[in-house]
Amino acid sequence: MSSLDGKIVAITGASGGIGEAIARLLAQHGAAVVLAARRGERIDAIARDIRQEGGRAATCVVDVTKAEDLRRLISTTADRYGRIDVLVNNAGIAPISPLADLDTEGWSAMIDVNLRGVLNGVAAALPAFREQGTGHLVTIVSEAGLTISPSMAVYAATKNAVRTVHEGLRKESTDGVVRTTAVSPGYVRTDLADSMSDPHIQELTRKNMDAMGIPPAAVARTVAFAIEQPGDVEIGEINIRPTVQG
Numbered sequence: 001m002s003s004l005d006g007k008i009v010a011i012t013g014a015s016g017g018i019g020e021a022i023a024r025l026l027a028q029h030g031a032a033v034v035l036a037a038r039r040g041e042r043i044d045a046i047a048r049d050i051r052q053e054g055g056r057a058a059t060c061v062v063d064v065t066k067a068e069d070l071r072r073l074i075s076t077t078a079d080r081y082g083r084i085d086v087l088v089n090n091a092g093i094a095p096i097s098p099l100a101d102l103d104t105e106g107w108s109a110m111i112d113v114n115l116r117g118v119l120n121g122v123a124a125a126l127p128a129f130r131e132q133g134t135g136h137l138v139t140i141v142s143e144a145g146l147t148i149s150p151s152m153a154v155y156a157a158t159k160n161a162v163r164t165v166h167e168g169l170r171k172e173s174t175d176g177v178v179r180t181t182a183v184s185p186g187y188v189r190t191d192l193a194d195s196m197s198d199p200h201i202q203e204l205t206r207k208n209m210d211a212m213g214i215p216p217a218a219v220a221r222t223v224a225f226a227i228e229q230p231g232d233v234e235i236g237e238i239n240i241r242p243t244v245q246g
Contacts, residue, residue, distance in 0.1 A: 091117050
């Protein structure tokens with residue numbers, strides 16, 4: 001991963017799970033990382049760990065539902081390190097439940113974080129990428145959008161909408177300036193179940209994560225693989241799941 005050395009990467013949802021794993025792995029291989037999340041104390045602690053291990057890390061408190069927060073993340077990254085090479089849109093929530101429960105607040109929250117949050121990242125990063133003449137947008141999507149399961153209709157819809165955004169951006173970016181990569185994990189051992197509103201679904205998800213989930217570091221390695229490709233190579237989409245997941 002020597003080609004990661006010197007890369008400047010901003011990561012949303014970096015206070016734990018996949019986002020934290022991405023930040024730690026990239027920093028270990030020479031990238032400068034800016035950790036973004038709502039939990040300022042948590043990302044500050046992770047950044048301190050990275051710096052103590054010899055890496056470069058900064059933080060920015062961000063709520064991805066607020067466009068101004070994403071613009072501040074991009075400007076903070078560029079001010080600190082001179083540019084931004086990669087934005088990793090990782091923040092996501094899953095207050096899933098059967099449609100018949102009519103959890104309209106949960107639906108709106110998923111739309112705001114999972115879809116609008118990504119769009120806010122696109123809107124903030126694209127001008128910087130265009131000005132620099134290069135940039136890479138990586139988004140953590142989900143296996144859930146590929147196989148629609150009961151109780152996950154709205155969650156899957158937000159993830160499939162993100163796939164559409166990515167493909168549209170890819171086709172609008174064949175001038176070689178912007179690369180896009182969508183990474184869709186299956187079961188990963190994270191705290192995503194904490195955001196689930198249905199107790200039964202939450203318990204089942206945790207059991208599946210414990211039984212078959214892969215570590216967040218596996219997804220981080222996948223992201224690193226996509227980022228380290230030369231500028232004329234684009235890894236458009238990667239699905240990563242436990243070998244035993246059906």
